[in-house]
Amino acid sequence: MNAKSLLVATTLVLFTAVGWGAESESDLAPDSTWKAGAAKIAITPDEPMWMAGYASRTHPADGKLTELWAKALVLEDQEGNRGVVLTLDLVGIDRALSQSICDALKQQHGLQRKQIVICTSHTHSGPVVGLNLAPLHHGLLTDPQRKAIDDWVAAFQDQVIALVGEAIGKLAPSDVTWGSGTATFAVNRRENPEAAVPQRRTEGQLQGPSDHDVPVLAVREANGNLTAVLFGYACHATTLSGYQWSGDYPGYAQMNLEEQHPGCVALFFAGCGADQNPLPRRTVELAQHYGRRLADAVETVLLTSEMHPVQGSLRTSYAEIDLPFDELPTREEIELNSRSENRYEVARAKMLLEQIDGGAPLLPTYPYPVSAWAVGDGPLLTTLGGEVVVDYALRLKSELTGVQTWVAGYANDVMAYVPSRRVLGEGGYEGGGAMVYYGLPTSWGPSIEKDIVQEVHRQVESLSIHDADVPTRSR
Structure with a gap:
């Protein structure tokens, strides 16, 4: 933090301690550099659709533990620069759906692609979404079930577009602050056998890298009420594996925060948690427990930690890079896989053959989405597509601005696992084995x-070139 921001933050803390906060909108508005608006809508399917995330499931959902939500936070700086963060209680979305949503938002609300971030929580207790993880469900779905998925996706997209419009309509002068907390239930699943975790945790012997930071962005209106809080954590949402709709631990965390702050919209983004699990797991009680722990971490930042006021302007960027694959398989190799005893290899092979026979050859690269937002002199938010391993967050924090650098995975297009060079070399599920389930x-x-x-x-x-407020660190 620069000296000016530290002085402002310290002054605000002192004023709050003695009750000198803003008492009316007229007190806040002249000094407020931000407008913000937030809204949410339930997206839980009304019928027993097929669920996403686990290959072991054998039938559609049969109940509901919690609602699934789509939420939108719109930020606008004093110059009118606007950004929209969408958070979805879904395992992921594919590129086609992401593009369709963004095209509609451009047409209806004038938003450019760089102004939109779509974050999924990666709950494994939500519905199948479009072609995301298609080989996982290939051959299991009946025609009526496929139609139910298509109908739900179409209705969901309309809901999301309307949701953003509602959030824009709620734009109002706001204080925006940021901070960072800690939660420690995420465990590196590549390095720690699940059965060994309780003892290793007790002995302080957990292995492998993790990211326990809990980034928090708070939005308050003129009277000091919390209207929105955006927070993240790097851990799979895989506490639950049953047949009931649920936002898993991120859903419970959001519920807890909204109960503590009536009228607040709590929004969760998944960090680089592709190799991180909540352990132990597999019970509703544990999902609720982890949700409370994450909400408590956010609450600690809101109430007892120094929150840094965000000043300056919003700058956003987005690009898709041609991310290379390894050597592509030949048609003969794909045909051989189509006769495999592994039904997921068969499903992928059939999809690839259909693509080739339809006149679309296999491409050597994938259009991988990367975006970066500078929220004034506050957080530097980077969003990466796919299931990103924790190495990326740790490296980018070390090379950029530490806890002020927020790295979200599972954003904009969840096309596959995204290993680091280390994990790719080690192999295993995250290193390449999971590619079959995504159809790549x-x-x-x-x-x-x-x-x-x-x-x-x-x-x-x-x-940084366009705005001196962007925090930088030499490297």
Whole structure:
């Protein structure tokens, strides 16, 4: 934090301690550099649709633990620069759906692609969404079930577009502050056998990297009421694996915060948690427990930690880079896989053959989405597509602005696992084995981490050129 921001933050803390906060909108509005608006809508399917995330499921959902939500936060700086953060209680969305949503938002609300971030919580207790994880469900769905998914996706998209319009309509002068807390229930699942976790945790012997930061962005109206809070955590939403709709621990965390702050919209984004699990798991009580712990971490930041006021302007960027695959399979190799005893390999092979026979050859690269937002002199929010391993967050924080750098995975397009160079070399599920469930033809090429990190730096530097408020760190 620069000296000016520290002075402002300290002054606000002192004023609050003695009750000198703003007493009316007229007190706040002249000094407020931000407008904000937030809204939410339930997106829980009304019928027993097929669920996403686990290959072991054998029938559609049969109940509901919690609602699933779509939420929108709109930020606008004093110059009229606007950004929209959408958070969805879904396992992910594919590129086609993401593009369709963004095209509609441009047409109806004049939003450019760089002004939109779509974050999914990666709950494994939500519905199948379009073509996301298609081989996982290929061959299991009946025609009526496929139609139910298509109908739900169409209705969901209309809801999201209307939701953004509602949030825009609620734009009002606001104080925006940021802070960072800690929650420690995420465990590196590649390094710690699930059965060994309780003892290792007790002994302080958990292995492997994790990211326990809890970034928090708070929006308050003139009277000091909390109207929105955006927060994140790097951990799979896989506490639950049953047949009831649920937002899993992120859903419970959002519910807890909204109960503590009536009228507040709590929005969750998943960090780089592709190799992180909430452990132990598999019970509703644990999902509720982790939700409370995450909400408590946010609450600690809101109530007892120093919150830093955000000043300056909003700068946003977005690009899709050609991310290389490893060597592509030949048609003969794909045909051989179509006769595999593994039904997921068969499903992927059939999809790839249909693509080739339809006149679309396999491409050597994938259009991978990367975006960077500078929220004034506050958070530097980077969003990466796919299921991103924790190495990316740790590296980008070390190279950029520490806890002021927020890295969201599962954003804009969840096309596959995204390993670091280390994890790619180690192999295993996150290193390449999971590609079959996403329908991609092969593993990523060895330049994956270099290409993604370089693009993040390129965008951050472009934001710095356009706005001196963007926090930077020499590297």
